[in-house]
Amino acid sequence: MTSDGRRIGLHTSTKLDFEDLVALVNRGLELSRGGSAKSFAGRNVILAFFENSTRTKVSFEVASTHLGMTAINFDITGSSLSKGESVKDTAETLASYDPSLFVVRSKESGLSQLFEDWTGIPTINAGDGEHEHPTQAILDITTLVERFGSLEALEGLRMAIVGDVLHSRVARSLTQLADLCGIEVSFLGPDNMMPKYIFPNVNRHSSFEVERYDVLYLLRIQRERLAHGEALEVNKYRSRFSLTKERAVHLRPAQVIMHPGPVFPGMEIDAPLIDATNSLIRRQTEISIFARMAIVEAVLEGSIGG
């Protein structure tokens, strides 16, 4: 909440403190176990996705419907943006239709904050460029708490974030929240996918020895974000950083595999491992509805924001 009492949305995980995270995780898990949802009947949420999405968009639509809201999908391709209307004019026009909330995804960093600044309407960042994806990180921590039993149980876990960390908004948001929980994070990946200036205290490991970690968090290789002319050597990547069947032989039952999706089987992970007993990948998708319900409730009630 701002000093003048105006509600604000969620743009970055850096503005969440441990108490915010505890409240969101506990509420998400309560909802996942059949707890009753709050009702925001008669209120609208506009989903403005300027970049493609399956999981985030649909789970926000389902979550807001469970909360009694009307979810309006703003169709970018059929909009007047194609006639040259600016994004700012688009946001201001959408604000005229009385939404209580915007959920915004963009190729550029910072658009969710701009939506909120332009319109004064609370806005949730559903992934902005290479910046942040805070709701993915919240649902990931919620999934881990369900598996390990409590937030306290996450302290001291060792998490490997593997792959294209440099271009990953998920890695940025998750590393912040993992740090709040006392999880020890290591980045693994090719040199050209490693961030040089952010998270100087995170470990960097150049070989993927799966036994070293409790949580193997695999990232999608973002071909669309690789610099022009930057080739991806698939076989070289697979031999060093993929969770292959050969590497998975060394997994213990307590170790978990995660991935934010979309997954490319055979690249980050061998296909049979997606549904292995160690894998939380499907559970992340299921939990996302309840985590996002908790986030929407909190934003509409003004109890978190950043």
Ligand code: CP
């Ligand atoms: N994890 C994630 O953001 O997936 P989508 O791009 O399908 O929303």
